[in-house]
Amino acid sequence: MANSLFEEKLYSNEFLVTTEIGPPKGADISEMVHHIDLLKDKVDAINITDHQSSVMRFPSLGGCLLVKEHGGEPILQMTCRDRNRLALQADLLLAYSRGIVNVLCLTGDSVDAGDHDEAKPVFDLDSVQLLKMIRIMESGTDIAGKELKGAPNFCTGASVHPEADFIEPQLIKFEKKVSAGAQFFQTQGIFDLGSLRRFMQYASQFNVKILAGIIVLASARMARYMNDNVPGIIVAQAIIDELASAGKGKGLQKGIEVAARLIRTIKEENLCHGVHVMAVGNEGIVPDILEAAELVGVPS
Amino acid sequence: MIVAEQKPLDEISRMIASYERVLILGCGTCMTVCDAGGEREVSFLHNALRVAQSKIGNGIHIFWEYTLKRQCDPEFLELIVERVAEVDAVLSLGCGIGVQAVAERFPELPSLPGVNTSFMGMTRETGVWDERCAACGDCRLEDTAGICPITRCIKGILNGPCAGTKNGKCEANKDMDCAWLLVYERLEKLAQLERMRRYYPPRNFRTIPRPRRIISKTSVDPGEEYG
Numbered sequence: 215m216a217n218s219l220f221e222e223k224l225y226s227n228e229f230l231v232t233t234e235i236g237p238p239k240g241a242d243i244s245e246m247v248h249h250i251d252l253l254k255d256k257v258d259a260i261n262i263t264d265h266q267s268s269v270m271r272f273p274s275l276g277g278c279l280l281v282k283e284h285g286g287e288p289i290l291q292m293t294c295r296d297r298n299r300l301a302l303q304a305d306l307l308l309a310y311s312r313g314i315v316n317v318l319c320l321t322g323d324s325v326d327a328g329d330h331d332e333a334k335p336v337f338d339l340d341s342v343q344l345l346k347m348i349r350i351m352e353s354g355t356d357i358a359g360k361e362l363k364g365a366p367n368f369c370t371g372a373s374v375h376p377e378a379d380f381i382e383p384q385l386i387k388f389e390k391k392v393s394a395g396a397q398f399f400q401t402q403g404i405f406d407l408g409s410l411r412r413f414m415q416y417a418s419q420f421n422v423k424i425l426a427g428i429i430v431l432a433s434a435r436m437a438r439y440m441n442d443n444v445p446g447i448i449v450a451q452a453i454i455d456e457l458a459s460a461g462k463g464k465g466l467q468k469g470i471e472v473a474a475r476l477i478r479t480i481k482e483e484n485l486c487h488g489v490h491v492m493a494v495g496n497e498g499i500v501p502d503i504l505e506a507a508e509l510v511g512v513p514s
Numbered sequence: 515m516i517v518a519e520q521k522p523l524d525e526i527s528r529m530i531a532s533y534e535r536v537l538i539l540g541c542g543t544c545m546t547v548c549d550a551g552g553e554r555e556v557s558f559l560h561n562a563l564r565v566a567q568s569k570i571g572n573g574i575h576i577f578w579e580y581t582l583k584r585q586c587d588p589e590f591l592e593l594i595v596e597r598v599a600e601v602d603a604v605l606s607l608g609c610g611i612g613v614q615a616v617a618e619r620f621p622e623l624p625s626l627p628g629v630n631t632s633f634m635g636m637t638r639e640t641g642v643w644d645e646r647c648a649a650c651g652d653c654r655l656e657d658t659a660g661i662c663p664i665t666r667c668i669k670g671i672l673n674g675p676c677a678g679t680k681n682g683k684c685e686a687n688k689d690m691d692c693a694w695l696l697v698y699e700r701l702e703k704l705a706q707l708e709r710m711r712r713y714y715p716p717r718n719f720r721t722i723p724r725p726r727r728i729i730s731k732t733s734v735d736p737g738e739e740y741g
């Protein structure tokens with residue numbers, strides 16, 4: 215039996231659409247709640263990021279509880295950057311007890327990237343070990359082998375980077391994540407469908423669902439900034455040129471067009487099992503993208 | 515070897531301000547090799563402190579300089595017993611171990627750190643040192659082609675690269691090679707990539723209950739009780 219609505223859909227052969235919301239820096243949750251209400255019926259699940267880019271914010275678990283309260287389907291993003299194995303297991307138990315069962319297991323960005331660069335980086339576990347830990351907890355013990363009073367059950371995901379400039383070691387890691395129990399993958403930003411096609415030729419041998427990450431770019435400047443500063447991201451030159459061709463103030467509109475076109479092509483060509491739309495701070499435009507991609511009406 | 519950097523002069527000046535007679539104590543081993551606290555640095559620092567003192571006029575110090583072959587060895591510390599009897603503080607240019615060895619041997623005397631001890635590493639080229647070992651107590655270099663991800667990957671992760679690597683560099687520092695790409699490349703050359711495909715469980719941090727002690731298996735007398 216599926217743990218969640220999202221897990222059920224994962225195995226339904228529907229084209230899946232997920233998106234993500236970055237929680238606020240502060241205790242005022244009104245904007246996040248607004249975005250949750252705006253998006254919850256338009257997508258299959260909403261990721262809540264975990265101090266994305268190592269910038270301290272309202273917690274992912276808190277955001278997921280809100281998604282739940284508002285009738286949406288949350289995906290808990292969990293990084294290994296800030297919590298050791300005790301804290302990670304405890305948060306997983308809390309999440310499960312409150313009906314949050316979709317978990318995206320990530321290693322996490324280095325603290326150097328964020329706004330607390332003097333903090334102690336934890337990384338007691340990595341993403342593969344976190345996935346494995348969840349499977350162990352599901353079997354009824356914690357990872358020290360002690361029995362749990364009530365075992366949790368999760369639907370676990372991970373990330374993969376099909377556009378990495380050095381792909382082989384990333385694929386080795388991908389396979390380790392599959393063996394460790396990942397059921398679905400949300401990829402890092404895809405800008406060149408060629409790399410997604412190549413990746414899917416390889417990945418389709420595994421029984422996992424792949425959701426292509428779509429980052430909505432608001433301008434050519436933002437694209438160049440990401441190329442220079444955001445770990446791993448490589449925005450294709452063709453897309454930068456296209457964004458640059460947009461008139462003044464039309465960058466975001468162009469970005470929406472580009473994202474919608476990528477999504478449409480992925481769906482039409484059946485390249486993978488769904489998309490994960492990342493609007494990075496522009497959560498409000500996600501419905502426009504879905505509409506432009508002719509995905510409105512999803513989920514059915 | 516241990517690599518350190520000398521502290522800024524004004525920090526050292528502030529540290530010694532309340533002591534009149536100060537012994538500047540160098541170390542002839544690691545601190546000499548990394549140019550942080552050997553005989554030469556002791557003499558430079560001595561001059562610099564004298565110049566600083568005459569400029570600011572804050573406190574009149576009398577300095578002595580001496581460099582031991584090693585500060586971390588009690589045997590060598592015996593050589594300065596007489597000198598130490600005449601001073602108010604020792605400014606050690608040994609690594610953190612040296613500073614503490616001096617403190618333990620001379621309990622009545624302040625032992626002040628003149629360097630910031632940074633890491634265990636090796637000389638890359640003249641004047642450049644790179645960290646290589648984290649002393650994790652559980653060496654796994656056999657599986658990582660002789661390249662340590664615990665030390666050289668900023669996250670110290672065990673199951674392969676994160677997704678942040680770009681142009682072969684680490685996400686945290688564009689000048690630093692991604693350790694996991696180096697491991698991959700070397701394992702491939704050695705035809706041992708299967709080692710990277712293996713799952714490595716979480717580290718056992720009990721291998722580093724601080725502080726650690728090693729007792730030689732050949733030594734008859736293990737010395738005093740631990741603790």
Ligand code: SF4
Binds near residue numbers: 674675677686693
């Ligand atoms: S880029 Fe490479 S060295 Fe840097 S944190 Fe990621 S895996 Fe480690």
